[in-house]
Amino acid sequence: MSTQLIIQKSIAYMEQHLEEQLTLADIASHAGFSPYHFHRLFRKEVGMNIADYLRKRRLCYAAQLLLYSEAAIIDISFHCHFESQESFTRAFKKLYGMPPGRYRKIFAAHAHHSIFEQGDDSMQQQQSQSALKGWFLSGSHPQDYEIGIDRTTVHQGSTSGYLKAVTPMDMGAFATMMQQFKAGKFVGKRMRFSGFVKTENVKEYCGLWMRVDSHSEDVLQFDNMNDRRIVGSTNWNHYAIVLDVPEDSATISIGVLLMGAGQVWVDSFRFEEVDRSVPTTNLEVQYEMLEEPANLSFEE
Template sequence: MWVEHKEWVREAIRYMEFHLKEDVEFEDVVQHTAVSRFHFHRIFKEHVGISASAYLRERRLTLAAMELLSTNKRILDIALEYRFAGQDSFSRAFKRQYQMTPQQYRSGFRPFQRTQEEVGSYMSKNEHQTGSGQSYNEYVEQQEIQNVQSKLPVGWLFTGMFPNQYQAELDRLVVHRGTVSATVKGIANANPQGFGTLMQMFKAKKYQGKRLRLTGFLKTKEAQMAGLWMRVDGKNEEPLAFDNMMNRPVVGTKDWAQYDVVLDVDPLAEAIAFGVILSGEGQVWVDGIRIEEVDQSVPTTDSFINEDQTLPDDPFNLDFEVIRGEEV
């Protein structure tokens, strides 16, 4: 019976994956598998670890999260596309799964988005996939990883894109100082479009108008990309300053070393978020994190400022008379 039950679950997942943007609910899945409602619920939860309704909701939220990072669609449009009643219900469900609002997620993690070429390379490595690019075996393995995760450090949240492909836990064997460190680990063949981050958010009031430096010791093992990150948010969750070390990521296998991120906190800032991130396969350990005020002699690492510095101070060549290669 186990083989037969497993095939029922495979078929149910296949059906849901191909109808994520349609008005399909639990009852529709039950009818498609031709199994009694009670029997199907018990079997699905036994094999996957969550109910079919929860699976459907999580997959829709996961794809919606991808849309938030990879498109400029309105949040309301994304909510409706993935069959939520409206933006409010979508935001509540999204925050339960990702520990932040859709706008915070889009603003804070969009710079981590990988290229379509990288994503395509990952997809080509994986066969026997469902319509959305995730196989039954992959999903079950991810759920097993999530179910055995150690309790997160007190005060910390774990989120990301494809968070089930990452573990976040305490480590008492690999430590920089003291008795424990925290680590984020990606499973084999973790989607390069995804990432996992161990993070915190706090009010900015005490630090408004000041320059803050986030420092921490990182150690990596075969990491595709890892680093510290910090973001300053203003009213309506608008990001005012941000750096995620993407211009200087920690890659490969590196021993303990200290890294830092320095940002100015706007006088009108309302929140500050920070953490450690891993994208793709590998593992990163973090220890000895500090956040401290520094003076103006310490340069910022703000990626927003660096982007602004690429712009000229004034308009140029308005009459088109300056020819490339002949600039004076």
């Protein structure tokens, strides 16, 4: 089993038992590793240790409870496995920049308003997309999709990004929430684009994607997770693409794509250099060049 599949299996286990008491030993045992080895593996792949991951996920869950329930803060503290309301308040303030009581007071009305208010769909779509700094919508049928930020379905922090189909479409139609940037500072490096993804009713498939193009706009490296598709409805999990950035690289494109109907949420993207021990996920097939023309009569 690949490292990425091991991490995905462990994250799925944590998501299923997030409201229960979890230990590193429990999670490592589920993944089939010793706690020491699994701790190192998880940190290298996800960029944080198990304790930090669980703390951030539980704080995110606590933030949702603050906004969408009337539970007392002390009850939320214990429900999210903090030893006291004081320790919960310190951790929450460190991540969200304010204590939980103030967070609830400021944002609860906005959250309720965003759920129950009905308005002009096109105006809401424009406002949502305009707020998504750095990202744009593209693909074969961008008019059939929308992108935006979501404050109710979140992996970490207070918002996530989403891409969803909004109108019926032909088979094979797709859209992507993406961005492009110059390759210069990454040339000669092996780069990993990773993040957390959640899906709902994805009919064909979705996945992260990354492409490295040359100055002549030839594709040098490419992966769209076509060989490890995400389909159906899935809980938050971690996915990654690893590509080399060759010397002739000019631009890098990254994003999430959705083919067909459904919705995908993304959060906590990372773009970072990894060492050469991390295998690439490049999908380009290398063909052996023939010595001379073959089957010119089409009879073979």
